[in-house]
Amino acid sequence: MEDLLRPIYQERASDKNTLGVLLIEKMKPNSPITDNFDVILLIIVKDAIQPWHVKHYEFDDKTAAMHIVTKELLMKWIDTSGYRKAIAWLIYGKVIFDRNEFIADFKEQLREFPHEKRNLRKAIEFGKLVRSYTDAKDLYESAQYKDAYSRIVHSLHYLARLAVIEKGYHPEVTVWSQVKQIDLEVYKLYDELIGSNEELKKRVQLMILATDFVISSRAEVSAKHLLDIIRSKDDAWTYGELKSHPLVSPYALDLTAMIAYLIEKEIIQTELTETKGVGVYHRKYTAKSI
Structure with missing residues (x-):
């Protein structure tokens, strides 16, 4: 040939x-x-x-x-x-x-795979993971269990790619064979979801809880690229300033979901500044000190 x-x-x-x-x-x-x-x-x-x-x-x-x-x-x-x-x-x-x-x-x-590039890739996968996981929770709470299951599978795939990057490797197309070798915790989550005999609703419920714990434990490390940008100046950032930052552009579409999750986990804090409207405030963001 x-x-x-x-x-x-x-x-x-x-x-x-x-x-x-x-x-x-x-x-x-x-x-x-x-x-x-x-x-x-x-x-x-x-x-x-x-x-x-x-x-x-x-x-x-x-x-x-x-x-x-x-x-x-x-x-x-x-x-x-x-x-x-x-x-x-x-x-x-x-x-x-x-x-x-x-x-x-x-x-x-x-x-x-230098650390600066690794941190960017982690932020990209973390943004996709948080958005997919948030969608799964919303669908579960709306009793859309099949759609919630589908989003959880996507979430685990992003989590798998994140786990591979954390270990210093580039994720390949066959990412689960990589994960099996280097991160059994994440691999077992996927294995339990696919192989469980529980009814669909129960499987999704248990996986949402387990996935939340894993995401939460990795959140600060995974979002380091974004947090370093926020910490690069002394005063708070508006959302518009962050979204338009050139280094944020690769994950700008998932930025809202990332910020919301990091606020929930108290990794990012909000600051309110007055506007001309009575009782209406600009919302700005800072990151907790290292």
Whole structure:
């Protein structure tokens, strides 16, 4: 298969704008990592008019997809979990061209996973986790037990990704196999939810209680990225100031849910300042001292 694709990637490799080429083959009948294509060609470039360009091919009853991605966009995907398959492509892909060891250095950065990037990823997953968990509680209280169950499953998935990041690894598509190796507490929650013989309502109720305890115990560490931003100035922040902060943008959609949860757990405090309206106050936020 590689021989058939060689003319395509060799043309790209001869371009000085190309930094590296990886080949990812489909290893089983159902292959989410390759979108069920027989092979993926990942071509990393310095610059491009389109940061992400995709072409599909067919040959000898086989299919292939070529993804041409800029270095900047690929890094953004990895830092913010923007396109999860990209991690698997870099980890499991066969390197067939590497200009000046660019891919080797990139993989080394993945292995190192520096704390500042780890804290951002934790904040992103924590925001999704809190929103999903809050939805599950609301649905349970509304007696929508099947929908509550679905949201709890999503919550546990975000919790699993958070657990993997806490241990210094990038979450992969097969995140539960990772969690089983490194965080049995979180894995057992999922195992108990899926394998329990309790009626659905009882299963969801018990899992909401158990999940709340686990989230609460990890909240301050998981939200460190946001809390550090809040602590970066002496006075309180308005919601608008936080939402528009460039470092918050990767999890801005979940910011309201995060702040509400952190207030509930007394990790963030509110301050009220007067407005022109009688009895109406601006609400601002500070974080408790370390």
